Each structure stands twice: as structure tokens, then as C-alpha cells.
Amino acid sequence: MANETSREQMNIVVVGHVDHGKSTVIGRLLTDTGSLPEGKLEQVKATCERNSKPFEYAFMLDALKDEQAQGITIDSARCFFKSKKRNYIIIDAPGHIEFLKNMISGAARAEAAVLVIDAKEGIQENSRRHGYMVSMLGIKQVVIAVNKMDLINYDQVRFESIVKDFTAFLKNVNIVPRAFVPISAREGALLIEKSPNMPWYTKLSLLDTIDSFELEKPPEDKPFRFPVQDIYKFTAMGDDRRIVAGRVESGTISVGSDVVFLPSGKKSSIKAVEGFNIPEKSKAVSGESTGFTLNTQIYIRPAEVMCSAGEQLPLVTSLFRANVFWMGHQPMIKNKKYKLKLATAQTPVWLVEIKNVLDASELSSVANKDVIERHDVAECIFQTFKPIAVDLASDFPATGRFVIVDNYEIAGGGIVLDTMGVENKLLEDHIAAREKNWERSAITTGMRWGRFGQRSTLVLIAGEMNTGKIKVAKALEQELFNNGRLTYYLGVSNTLLGIDSDMKVQGERAEYIRRLGEIAHLFTDAGLILIATVSDLDDYELDVLSKLNKPNDVLIVNIGEKRLSPNKVDLELPVNPDAVQAVAEITALLQKRNVLVEYYL
Amino acid sequence: MIQYRDEIAKKWHLNMVVGQNVKAIQEKRTFPDSGIPRIQCCGNLKTEALKHTLSGEWPRMKYDHKQGRYVQDDNRDAYTGVIVGVRADEEGSRSKERYFSPRDKSNEWDIGDQPPELWNQFKTDFAPGTHLRIHPLLDWTELNIWEYIDRENIPIIDLYFDHGNGKRYRSIGCAPCTGTVDSTAKNVKDIIEELKSGKFSKIAERAGRLQDKEDGAGLESLRREGYM
Numbered sequence: 001m002a003n004e005t006s007r008e009q010m011n012i013v014v015v016g017h018v019d020h021g022k023s024t025v026i027g028r029l030l031t032d033t034g035s036l037p038e039g040k041l042e043q044v045k046a047t048c049e050r051n052s053k054p055f056e057y058a059f060m061l062d063a064l065k066d067e068q069a070q071g072i073t074i075d076s077a078r079c080f081f082k083s084k085k086r087n088y089i090i091i092d093a094p095g096h097i098e099f100l101k102n103m104i105s106g107a108a109r110a111e112a113a114v115l116v117i118d119a120k121e122g123i124q125e126n127s128r129r130h131g132y133m134v135s136m137l138g139i140k141q142v143v144i145a146v147n148k149m150d151l152i153n154y155d156q157v158r159f160e161s162i163v164k165d166f167t168a169f170l171k172n173v174n175i176v177p178r179a180f181v182p183i184s185a186r187e188g189a190l191l192i193e194k195s196p197n198m199p200w201y202t203k204l205s206l207l208d209t210i211d212s213f214e215l216e217k218p219p220e221d222k223p224f225r226f227p228v229q230d231i232y233k234f235t236a237m238g239d240d241r242r243i244v245a246g247r248v249e250s251g252t253i254s255v256g257s258d259v260v261f262l263p264s265g266k267k268s269s270i271k272a273v274e275g276f277n278i279p280e281k282s283k284a285v286s287g288e289s290t291g292f293t294l295n296t297q298i299y300i301r302p303a304e305v306m307c308s309a310g311e312q313l314p315l316v317t318s319l320f321r322a323n324v325f326w327m328g329h330q331p332m333i334k335n336k337k338y339k340l341k342l343a344t345a346q347t348p349v350w351l352v353e354i355k356n357v358l359d360a361s362e363l364s365s366v367a368n369k370d371v372i373e374r375h376d377v378a379e380c381i382f383q384t385f386k387p388i389a390v391d392l393a394s395d396f397p398a399t400g401r402f403v404i405v406d407n408y409e410i411a412g413g414g415i416v417l418d419t420m421g422v423e424n425k426l427l428e429d430h431i432a433a434r435e436k437n438w439e440r441s442a443i444t445t446g447m448r449w450g451r452f453g454q455r456s457t458l459v460l461i462a463g464e465m466n467t468g469k470i471k472v473a474k475a476l477e478q479e480l481f482n483n484g485r486l487t488y489y490l491g492v493s494n495t496l497l498g499i500d501s502d503m504k505v506q507g508e509r510a511e512y513i514r515r516l517g518e519i520a521h522l523f524t525d526a527g528l529i530l531i532a533t534v535s536d537l538d539d540y541e542l543d544v545l546s547k548l549n550k551p552n553d554v555l556i557v558n559i560g561e562k563r564l565s566p567n568k569v570d571l572e573l574p575v576n577p578d579a580v581q582a583v584a585e586i587t588a589l590l591q592k593r594n595v596l597v598e599y600y601l
Numbered sequence: 602m603i604q605y606r607d608e609i610a611k612k613w614h615l616n617m618v619v620g621q622n623v624k625a626i627q628e629k630r631t632f633p634d635s636g637i638p639r640i641q642c643c644g645n646l647k648t649e650a651l652k653h654t655l656s657g658e659w660p661r662m663k664y665d666h667k668q669g670r671y672v673q674d675d676n677r678d679a680y681t682g683v684i685v686g687v688r689a690d691e692e693g694s695r696s697k698e699r700y701f702s703p704r705d706k707s708n709e710w711d712i713g714d715q716p717p718e719l720w721n722q723f724k725t726d727f728a729p730g731t732h733l734r735i736h737p738l739l740d741w742t743e744l745n746i747w748e749y750i751d752r753e754n755i756p757i758i759d760l761y762f763d764h765g766n767g768k769r770y771r772s773i774g775c776a777p778c779t780g781t782v783d784s785t786a787k788n789v790k791d792i793i794e795e796l797k798s799g800k801f802s803k804i805a806e807r808a809g810r811l812q813d814k815e816d817g818a819g820l821e822s823l824r825r826e827g828y829m
């Protein structure tokens with residue numbers, strides 16, 4: 001046998017309708033390739049005898065009590081076998097519909113799939129559903145094992161008819177199977193060796209077909225994708241490096257390369273490849289978990305995707321079309337906030353439209369369905385709160401596939417089919433509806449401005465945590481108040497809204513921004529100059545705030561380092577600015593903008 | 602083993618916290634003394650001990666680096682999660698684990714309803730009160746572990762090596778239940794060679810761990826209750 005390290009290893013998954021023989025196929029492969037620990041077979045046989053049960057190859061797998069009690073495989077158990085060619089990790093995925101979740105967990109790890117169909121029972125609901133899942137999970141190498149041929153007398157005609165029907169189905173879901181192999185797992189026919197019972201079948205046995213699959217290579221020659229997981233900042237001993245950490249999902253990058261971060265669009269170049277206790281490196285390739293330092297200090301956050309400037313870039317979108325499968329106990333419904341996790345990004349997401357739902361039992365599409373039920377596969381349109389960087393799943397699986405979290409649980413998985421731009425349909429709709437339903441009195445905005453001698457404005461003080469924002473905000477309120485202005489410092493933003501806290505939960509921030517926007521709108525609509533502080537504001541969040549605050553103005557003061565683009569900021573101040581000086585500058589700006597009307601002119 | 606643990610804790614200045622089922626040991630409700638089956642002994646010494654130590658119900662001992670000994674830990678707060686080094690290839694019930702495995706308040710493991718894990722997305726959202734097990738090494742193999750030890754020069758205990766009598770431990774647990782294997786591997790490189798050569802390819806790593814043998818389903822039930 002070849003040296004262990006020179007041997008390849010491949011993950012394969014065995015799927016199929018319940019009782020079609022998955023466990024038997026696996027048990028048999030383990031046994032017949034001599035991959036079982038010594039004595040295991042005898043041990044299981046002895047147990048069967050003790051319990052006066054006929055021996056089944058499937059028992060080799062059923063290590064768990066629950067399984068034996070219920071007689072079904074409830075989870076994807078892993079086991080190992082060796083062929084002449086390589087080592088396999090085999091994932092036995094449960095066929096029972098209740099355990100679709102487990103089947104998916106198993107199959108998502110696999111590079112190749114064996115789909116088992118009972119020759120006698122023929123194609124069943126889960127044969128189709130699993131075929132569809134295998135396709136959605138992105139497994140390209142598939143072999144169909146038509147099992148229990150012994151029960152139909154190894155009949156070639158019936159075998160061919162299954163081949164014909166199932167090929168047609170698989171074509172619909174974009175799978176071209178490597179082969180259909182007629183087998184009898186129980187009798188061991190065509191599993192490993194040719195079978196005298198099926199002389200008409202001259203192609204490869206099941207094991208040889210599996211051996212003919214190729215290992216997936218890490219996509220080194222594709223455009224570079226590096227979803228940012230975290231930014232490590234060092235402070236000890238004069239080390240001021242900021243390391244952008246994550247895993248290279250595809251492509252290669254070298255020191256000196258120009259990079260762009262999406263969705264923000266910020267640019268820099270690679271200064272060094274960083275790692276713990278490693279020799280100096282000049283490049284990083286796909287599959288590596290690593291870190292980078294950049295040549296310029298730019299403000300980026302986890303969840304952005306670092307890409308190589310000259311290459312094909314991901315799409316920046318907040319509206320996209322996707323296929324999803326739903327595993328949640330509650331159906332997926334429209335207008336409910338879910339959480340999307342795509343690469344390292346986490347963001348609120350809403351289902352805005354269901355294009356159609358696939359019915360696995362019939363494989364027909366059901367159009368106008370209103371919800372996505374458990375075990376449904378659906379094509380739909382999603383809206384995120386902020387634009388995210390995505391790829392089409394067919395090009396870049398790592399940045400084109402996502403999961404959806406409903407109430408703490410991963411309830412759905414999906415693949416991006418198409419993007420539809422950065423328009424925030426939900427926000428626009430909301431503002432339109434708000435304006436429509438607002439009961440206006442006879443007092444107009446203009447009348448309020450005249451009476452109060454000021455144009456209502458939102459003064460937003462942005463910047464990092466602990467840079468003196470609140471001190472400036474309070475001093476500004478005091479100054480304006482002393483001068484007889486109608487003003488209010490929105491102190492609640494710090495605690496109630498949470499805007500000012502370093503939000504660990506990415507998804508929650510969206511909601512706070514929305515609330516701040518609505519509150520600001522109320523105050524400015526009433527004619528006040530509202531002062532609020534926000535940490536870490538980005539262009540997109542500012543855009544949402546401005547829209548919600550319309551028709552009134554926003555004035556942006558940034559303290560210290562900023563995430564906002566330079567052209568969005570009206571006034572820049574240093575960290576911990578002198579309050580008197582800062583207030584003077586802000587009021588001067590307000591005057592210039594005619595926010596503060598001078599009576600005595 | 603314990604000496605090795607304490608030495609490492611000292612050297613790396615680790616915050617070492619330990620707990621045990623003092624009562625069961627005092628009352629000798631252990632294998633083989635009292636003649637109780639191994640599965641009950643494991644239940645007492647491991648499952649129960651871990652559960653109550655994590656929850657803070659039982660006293661914890663903490664290594665005091667100044668005094669150079671263990672003292673009672675004042676912190677009785679419950680831990681909300683533990684990182685455990687189990688691997689899927691070790692033993693039946695472990696092969697069904699997840700990377701992020703939530704347990705409910707009483708540490709129960711619901712195997713039928715585990716969170717899906719796909720495309721490197723894990724369950725990372727939890728209701729308050731969830732207790733979490735994280736298994737970062739789930740898909741590593743025994744060989745991977747040794748190659749990593751070799752590459753990173755990780756200090757290990759020399760019970761794993763043969764000291765001239767042609768025997769070594771391949772997996773180390775409690776003394777009454779851990780057996781040796783025939784092997785002349787005297788260092789990490791030898792062990793890697795041995796694993797690669799296929800000498801043990803048909804013998805499970807934990808074959809020397811007798812508690813696995815007694816009752817596969819029993820181990821599974823222990824695991825549900827919090828066994829590692």
C-alpha cells in the first residue's frame with residue numbers, strides 16, 4: 001500500500017431515499033475494502049446473534065442507540081475506508097425527511113456524492129430532493145447507485161428505465177452524473193468487482209467509479225477573495241500594526257499588490273503577509289488562513305471582502321435573487337427580519353418576493369406561494385439592509401453561498417443567482433408609506449422655521465469610540481441654547497439606541513440606525529436642531545439617516561479617524577478637540593448654511 | 602499526566618482550573634474498587650464532575666502561580682462554553698458531533714436536532730442560557746495531530762513513547778482503563794512513521810481505552826449528558 005502521506009483523501013456523501021440501502025452500501029464498502037478495525041465485523045455479527053436479529057451490513061454504522069432504536073440513520077456519521085487509489089471519509093446522510101438538516105450538514109462537506117436508488121421501488125421523493133440538494137450544495141461529481149438489483153432479477157430493462165427517468169430529472173437541476181451503476185449492496189454485486197449476474201453492464205463498478213472522481217483543487221488561479229474576519233490591533237511595545245485577518249477563499253495575492261475592499265470601495269496595497277511564528281512570506285494563496293498589513297491606514301471593518309484591484313471584483317448589492325432551501329421549524333415569511341451570513345458578513349435580510357417554490361415530490365414549480373415551508377426549495381428575492389459584496393455562487397462558492405438565521409438557528413441555506421443593484425426597496429417603500437400616512441397639520445415646515453428663526457437640522461457627530469464626541473455635543477447644545485435656539489442633545493442614543501456602543505452584533509446595528517433616523521426625523525420635523533453622536537458611521541448608514549431625516553438637513557462633524565468618505569464630512573476635528581473651539585467652528589458652519597438665522601440683520 | 606499538566610500551566614502561566622467528583626472518589630464509587638461498571642464510573646468521575654464544575658456548583662481549584670499550588674477558586678460563575686479536543690474519528694458517538702454544539706441548561710445533547718453546519722457557516726447565535734461545546738479539531742486525524750505536534754514543537758508527555766520495553770500508550774486516560782500498545786516508537790517522528798506505515802491502520806486509537814468497549818450505546822448516553 002502506498003505511503004500514507006502520499007495518499008489522497010476525499011470526502012464523499014451517500015444520499016438517497018430512506019431504506020434504499022445507503023447504510024448497507026457503506027457497511028459493505030467498509031467491510032469489503034478491509035477498512036474496518038479488526039474484530040468489528042465479528043463483534044457486530046455476535047451482537048446480532050445475541051439479539052437474534054439477522055445480520056445487516058448497515059449495523060456496522062449504527063453505533064448509536066437512537067438509531068438502533070428507531071432503525072434510521074439520524075445524523076451524518078463519518079467513517080473511513082481505503083481503496084487502492086485513496087482514502088475516503090464517507091458521510092452517511094440520513095434519508096428520512098425529518099433529518100434533512102443533518103443530511104445537508106454532511107453533504108456540504110463532501111466533494112462527491114453517491115445517490116442510492118432502490119431498483120424495485122424506483123425514484124422517490126427524496127431521491128429527487130437529495131438530487132436537488134446535491135446540486136445546490138455545489139457537489140459536481142455524482143454517481144447514481146441503482147441498488148437492490150437482486151430484487152428485480154438483475155433486469156437490464158428496468159435498470160435502463162430508471163437511468164432514463166432520472167437522467168431527465170438531473171438535467172433539470174444541472175447535474176450530469178458520472179455514471180449509473182446497477183448494484184446489489186447486500187449481495188456485493190458490482191460494488192467493487194464485476195458481477196456474473198450482470199454481464200450486460202460493462203462499465204466501472206461503484207468503487208472504481210468513485211475512484212475516478214478527482215480531488216477539488218483550491219481555486220488558486222481564480223480572482224482573489226479574502227473575506228475579512230477581524231482586524232487585529234496591537235498596542236504592546238510600540239507595535240502599531242493593524243492586521244487584516246481571515247482566510248483566502250480563492251486566488252493569490254503578493255506583497256505590493258493593490259487591493260480594494262468591498263462593499264466600502266476603500267483601497268490600499270499589501271505591505272506584508274503576517275502569521276504567528278512563520279518565516280517571512282511574499283504571497284498568500286487560496287486555502288490559507290492568514291493576515292495582512294497594508295501600506296496605508298484605512299478604516300475597514302470585518303465582513304468586507306478584500307480583492308485584488310486589477311481582477312474581476314464581487315458585485316456590491318442589497319437586492320439579489322437566490323435559491324434557498326429552508327430547514328426552519330417556522331416557515332420563512334415576507335417582511336420579517338432574518339439574519340444573513342455570507343462569508344464573514346452578517347446583516348439583516350428580508351424576503352421580498354417568492355418567485356417559485358419547488359415541489360420535490362412532483363418536481364413541478366409552484367408559483368404564487370406566500371411562504372417558504374420547511375424542506376421547501378425556493379427561488380426568491382432578498383433585500384439586505386446595507387449593500388454587501390457577493391459573487392454568483394456558480395463562479396465563487398465561498399462568497400456566493402449564504403445561510404439564513406431565524407431566531408438563533410441556521411434555518412436556511414442559499415446560493416446567489418443574480419444581483420439587482422443597491423437600491424433599498426424596503427427603505428424607499430417605508431419612507432413613501434410614512435409620508436402618505438402622516439397626518440399633517442396646517443403648520444408647514446416653513447412656518448416653523450420662521451417662528452423659530454432657524455432651519456431645523458440634524459447635527460451628527462461621528463468618529464471612533466472615546467474621542468470626545470459627547471463633550472462636544474453637550475457644549476454645542478449649551479451654546480445654542482444660551483443663544484436662544486431650540487435645540488436638543490439626543491443623549492439616549494448612547495444607551496437606549498446603542499448607536500454609540502461598539503456593536504459586537506453586526507446585525508443589530510441596522511435596527512439602531514433606523515431608529516435614530518426615525519427619531520431624528522421627528523425632532524427636525526418639529527423644528528429643532530437635534531444633536532446626536534454616532535460611533536463608526538459609514539457612508540451607507542449616513543445615507544439611510546439622511547433619507548429618513550428628509551426633508552431636513554444633516555450636518556456631519558467627524559472627530560478623529562473616519563470611516564466616512566471625505567466628501568460626506570462637513571467638518572473634521574482632531575481627537576478630543578477643545579470644546580470651545582469645536583463649538584465655534586460648528587456654529588460658524590451652521591451660520592454659513594443659514595441654519596441660524598440672525599434676527600437683527 | 603497531572604504533573605505534565607501542572608508543568609505546562611506553570612511554564613506558560615496558564616489560568617488552570619480543575620474540578621473533580623470528590624465525593625465519588627472518597628466513597629470509592631469508582632472502577633474497579635467498588636465493582637461498579639466502567640460506564641458508571643465514567644459517569645461519576647467525568648460526566649458529573651464536568652457538569653458540576655462548569656456550572657460552578659462544585660468547588661473549583663485554581664493554580665495560584667504565586668504560591669505554586671492549587672487553591673480554591675473564588676469564582677463560582679457558570680462557564681457558558683467549553684472548547685474540547687474531540688475528533689470525529691475517535692469513537693462512534695463523537696463522529697456525530699458538530700463544530701459548534703449547543704447543549705441546553707442541563708447540558709443535554711439533542712442528537713436528532715443538531716444545528717446544520719454548511720459551507721463553513723456555524724451556529725453562532727444562541728439563546729441566553731445555552732451552554733456551548735466547541736470542537737475545533739473535529740475533522741483532524743490522529744496522524745494530523747502528531748504532525749502538528751512535530752511541526753509546532755509542542756511539548757508532550759513521554760508516556761506516549763516506548764522506553765525500551767516495546768510498549769507505549771497511544772491514548773491516555775485513567776490508569777485502570779488505559780492499556781499500552783506494542784510499539785517501539787521513541788519520539789514524535791517515530792510515531793508519525795508508525796501511523797503512516799499503517800501498523801495501526803486497522804486498530805482504533807482508543808482501542809486501549811476500555812471504557813469504550815463495554816457499552817457503545819452507554820457511551821452515547823453519557824455523551825448526551827455531557828461526557829466528553
Ligand SMILES: Nc1nc2c(ncn2[C@@H]2O[C@H](COP(=O)(O)OP(=O)(O)O)[C@@H](O)[C@H]2O)c(=O)[nH]1
Nearest residue numbers: 018019020021022023024058148184185186187
Ligand atoms: N435485497 C436487497 N436488500 C437490500 C440491499 N441493500 C440494502 N437492502 C436492505 O434494505 C433495507 C434498508 O437498507 P439500509 O441500508 O438500512 O437503508 P438506508 O435507510 O438507505 O440506510 C435493509 O433491510 C437492507 O438489508 C440489496 O442490495 N438487496
Ligand code: SF4
Nearest residue numbers: 639642643646775778
Ligand atoms: S476511564 Fe475508567 S477509571 Fe476513568 S472514569 Fe472511566 S471507568 Fe473510571
